[in-house]
Amino acid sequence: xxxxxxxxxxxxxxxxxxxxxxxxxxxxxxxxxxxxxxxxxxxxxxxxxxxxxxxxxxxxxxxxxxxxxxxxxxxxxxxxxxxxxxxxxxxxxxxxxxxxxxxxxxxxxxxxxxxxxxxxxxxxxxxxxxxxxxxxxxxxxxxxxxxxxx
Amino acid sequence: xxxxxxxxxxxxxxxxxxxxxxxxxxxxxxxxxxxxxxxxxxxxxxxxxxxxxxxxxxxxxxxxxxxxxxxxxxxxxxxxxxxxxxxxxxxxxxxxxxxxxxxxxxxx
Numbered sequence: 001x002x003x004x005x006x007x008x009x010x011x012x013x014x015x016x017x018x019x020x021x022x023x024x025x026x027x028x029x030x031x032x033x034x035x036x037x038x039x040x041x042x043x044x045x046x047x048x049x050x051x052x053x054x055x056x057x058x059x060x061x062x063x064x065x066x067x068x069x070x071x072x073x074x075x076x077x078x079x080x081x082x083x084x085x086x087x088x089x090x091x092x093x094x095x096x097x098x099x100x101x102x103x104x105x106x107x108x109x110x111x112x113x114x115x116x117x118x119x120x121x122x123x124x125x126x127x128x129x130x131x132x133x134x135x136x137x138x139x140x141x142x143x144x145x146x147x148x149x150x
Numbered sequence: 151x152x153x154x155x156x157x158x159x160x161x162x163x164x165x166x167x168x169x170x171x172x173x174x175x176x177x178x179x180x181x182x183x184x185x186x187x188x189x190x191x192x193x194x195x196x197x198x199x200x201x202x203x204x205x206x207x208x209x210x211x212x213x214x215x216x217x218x219x220x221x222x223x224x225x226x227x228x229x230x231x232x233x234x235x236x237x238x239x240x241x242x243x244x245x246x247x248x249x250x251x252x253x254x255x256x257x258x
Contacts, residue, residue, distance in 0.1 A: 071193075136197060140208060
């Protein structure tokens with residue numbers, strides 16, 4: 001009985017704190033995305049780049065983030081996993097991570113005009129074979145930032 | 151040293167190719183940071199200590215690649231890729247590889 005009670009308390013606490021962190025994070029991501037809407041254009045997967053404009057600088061820019069789900073998300077996903085279908089509680093974690101990594105890369109590019117060939121690389125840092133481990137995902141976004149000479 | 155992940159360097163011409171260069175690193179944080187991340191893991195959100203770790207690892211991998219390119223007397227690395235793999239929980243490997251080239255500016 002005490003076990004079930006303890007589990008319920010953990011679930012309620014992680015749900016309250018976790019959903020609040022997620023909400024705030026999404027709010028911040030949206031604000032930053034709107035602020036950067038006219039800033040460097042990014043292309044994904046265009047390896048050739050040609051321009052007639054004079055080039056000032058070319059450099060590799062990266063943005064990285066390690067994001068983690070919470071205990072409530074894991075619990076919900078475990079139940080959903082039994083029936084199959086979309087694990088929506090994890091989808092939002094991965095979505096947040098990727099958007100955050102891309103935003104950091106764009107912020108690092110500063111005054112660059114274009115970021116070419118953006119790639120997103122990710123790996124799970126937790127022990128995926130351990131049944132109790134909550135997913136943690138490390139994401140690196142990288143691309144070539146090109147600044148034109150005015 | 152110019153590093154790009156596209157097939158050329160805009161505004162420059164490739165004079166000679168020097169071969170493949172790569173750099174890799176495996177890094178881990180100390181136990182206290184691991185424990186802190188473990189607590190953060192329960193409530194979710196970004197794990198700042200691990201993000202730092204990833205940044206350091208990426209910097210070091212790219213720097214090692216550049217060191218190798220300098221030995222080959224190249225002044226640029228093109229088509230760079232970053233690959234990652236998890237060695238154990240709490241440690242990350244970052245592997246950077248690309249083609250070292252000699253570049254010259256296009257005149258006019």
